[in-house]
Amino acid sequence: MKLKDAKKTSFPWFGMDIGGTLVKLVYFEPVDVTAEEEQEEVECLKSIRKYLTSNVAYGSTGIRDTHLELKGLTVHGRRGNLHFIRFPTHDLPTFIQMGRDKNFSTLHTVLCATGGGAYKFEEEFRTIGNLQLHKLDELDCLVKGLLYIDSPSFNGQAECYYFENALDPERCRKMPYNLQDPYPLLVVNIGSGVSILAVYSKDNYKRVAGTSLGGGTFLGLCGLLTGCESFDEALELASKGDSTHADKLVRDIYGGDYERFDLPGWAVASSFGNMIYKEKREAVTKEDLARATLVTITNNIGWIAKMSAVNEKINRVVFVGNFLRVNTLSMKLLAYALDYWSQSQTKALFLEHEGYFGAVGALLGLLNFT
């Protein structure tokens, strides 16, 4: 399947990122479709466009993040809107089945996919959906997507932001950040697990660290500890809890600051360290446990990110990935942790389209696909 001219890249334009927990899908909806084109457009294509753009939820688990939609974007000479859709990876078979039911394969389009699932489910796409996946490397896509999305503004607003006065909860505010000259940049992608990349230029990046303590760990542990069933539910619980009921703080051990080593009394000495005592286990609430899990995972990522930044001599760290979706708690913690432990030498940055850069990269891969 070879396309000589990008303009002739046939619709529909999709980019897909199949992660361990979530599938992220971006869909480019052309708004400059000529009458002639519309005539030629096969029924199937129309129905896909209509289905995706007129709904905000798909099945019981698919969701379109309408607030992220990029409007009036020009991509490869075409004008249109970019839609952002996500659903759990375990529902991928339903998605493939739907593609089959809607005769997606008759469009002879290229489906670009990234993330581990592009490899794991390749066979299912082929045998069940009669679709050939074009697989792209996930970190390539992440970097490409990130650099791409950052360049056009987000419907007139800033894509990138940071928290001003991160150390002062009263005065902490979200502020736009201009990432026009992005290099070098440390990218911390928090999905089910965590990957940390040092990006030196458009084509030059390397994975410098990673950890298995990521979003999957937060949700997995929260589920086991509190019985909650979704990420949003876990966050809701966490927002009402107090992690210091479960954690052992420096002041719990030393009565105050551990001055010998400049450790403030409020710092966590041992995550869940109070849970070794029966009476404290009995007194702790689900909310406290959810909060402690969130704080533990978030601080750990912050610390590894900070260490990686020092090792790579990079002072801007951008955190992305779906762990941060609606998770202001974690973002502020990260901003605080980086500011505090680096004596304000390192800045924590965030992006509005936090979890979708891999999928965007896959879409760009489709357009560059010759």
Added chain:
Amino acid sequence: MADCSQAGSGRHSMDKSITLPPDEIFRNLENAKRFAIDIGGSLTKLAYYSTVQHKVAKVRSFDHTAKEVDGDPLYEISVQEEITARLHFIKFENAYIETCLDFIKDHLVNTETKVIKATGGGAYKFKELIEKKLKLKVDKEDEMSCLIKGCNFVLKNIPHEAFVYAKHADSEFRFQNTHPDIFPYLLINIGSGVSIVKVESEDKFERIGGSSIGGGTFWGLGALLTKTKRFDELLQLASRGQHTSVDMLVKDIYGGAYGSLGLTGDLIASSFGKSATTDKEFSKEDMAKSLLHMISNDIGQLACLYARLHNLTRVYFGGFFIRGHPVTMHTITYSINFFTKGEVQALFLRHEGYLGAIGAFLKGAEEDNPNQYSWGENYAGSSGLMSVSPDLNPMQRVRSGTFDMLEMDRLERQLVNLPLLQDPSSYIPDTVDLTEDALARQYWLYCFEEALDGVVNRAVASQPDLPQAVERAEKFRQKYLHKLQTLRHQPFAYGSLTVRSLLDTREHCLNEFNFPDPYSKIKQKENDVALRYFQKVVRSLEKLPWEQRQFALVKGLLAGNVFDWDRPWLIDCYDQWVERLKGPPHKCALFFVDNSGIDIILGVFPFVRELLCRGTEVVLASNSGPALNDVTNSELQILTERIAAMDSVIQAAIKEDRLTLVQSGSSSPCLDLSRLDKALAVVVRERHTDLVVIEGMGRAIHTNYYAALSCESLKLAVIKNSWLAERLGGKIFSVVFKYEVPPQSPGLRR
């Protein structure tokens, strides 16, 4: 092990009313001073300084000016009391603390002691109890400073303190050489949280980082997830679990490996990630295992980032999370290996549990200047490393919940490296590591057990007039037998098991039961006899032509009357040696001597005499204390005087300071060139020593056979053990004559 199995048998009756066996624990309390205590979450470690009264054999020369009568012994031997300093460390469960304090109070005689240094999280909890019971003021010391101080102390004074853990290797523990310079290093203490400390010198250290995800996280989260309350039980659960059912692996996301990044399919992508995506129930074991991996990997990664940032390769792990638990040592080792791609090895310490107590003790003992001395682990009084996989070692179960001990003797001399080692950091004294060589281990343990009767008999015979010699000898037998049995199960108990350590352990046990020198009388007699022949031997050697004389001298060194002399020998560098002798003389030869009697008097002295005549200065290094029938420094002084009286060459050399006697600093039949008397090192350097002669099985075969020196060396011995001879490719009584010239030594350039 004698102590622990006895203590263990009474374990079930042990409660607050137990009677402690004073022979076994809290020894020498009557002279104890300078107490320190480290109270952790479950274990208490007590330290004190004490003096031990020992019987030692002394030799004293008779007045030689008086007319000598045939049949008079050469010198007199007397057994005297000597007082040596010893550090005692005892570890027991917190439950016994009150009993132990009562016991100490009842037995403590010394009233000068006013304070007890205390550290550890539990120190303030038990403060009142300690002050009430012991009438000592509790003086708290910073935990981390104590830990570092203790760590420096064991690294400096205990060879084979640090080890690498390899779960699936033949020997789980691979002990490391003590690097002559222990600094800088990284200490990662995994208690409830994690502290990462960079140690640059004795007094300079810095906490460079840490993490809140540590042992408390494993314990706390583990208790919540599995409803299992005890830390040990959680580890047990984890050791039986499968983390792959709970964790999301790379292959769960990719279907296989993530090849372009080199991430294998089995790598954990998201800890507990499967629990996030399925509603499955997980077993306690699997969750505990997943948690263990999560925490170990996180710590491993952090350690690796810090090691890289500070450019450090020596990384020691300690804290209750590690403390002898094979499961955590394994996961930490695995993680460090993974993150550093094998560049950094995770190191663990044999006495890790004692670091805080040792450090607190040292802080209180600064006026005794403990750091100015060298200390040695007393194998007789120390329990050794016990903890291994519980299913592997039934003795472990008996042990846990009782008492563990470490005793360290103050050595009279400060020990340093021989300045002539080619590479001190890679020098390994021992030729065969019995920890790794199971066949050799079996053989030697059997040998030492077989020889025990003889040793016991000789010990009894050496003290015909002293009380309870038979009873004491029997106690010695039991003690050493238990040590051998322990080592059969746990060859790693005192570091790498070697013939040297077996010999040294035997010497320590003999000393413990006041048999300081079972060979003293035999040595005396043999020296006497040999002296009578000295002049005759020298005269007959002098008559020989040069070439023949050189050969006869070498034969003399090899105690050449015993066996077959057909050359080539098993190792035969004799021709090269003779060629070398035709060249210019050596500046100075350092000679590590071996046995008393014929060997020293009729073998070594004639050889030394020849060297002196060639214009070579000679330094004779002999043991500081007795071991088997080896000649000791004090004996050698008397012998030398006597020989000088008969021989003008020796006399002149002594007068002109061309022949010097030094002590090695050791009381072992073997030789560790990395622990020698500082004064010896000074002499060696001052005299520009360019030849080292090492003689005898213990010093040249069991140890130093492969030692690489920076100057010329001669290693010579007759292998008087058929098994060992066979190992080296020869027969019993094979001769080893190894003459080595280091690349580009001055000897060659000439």
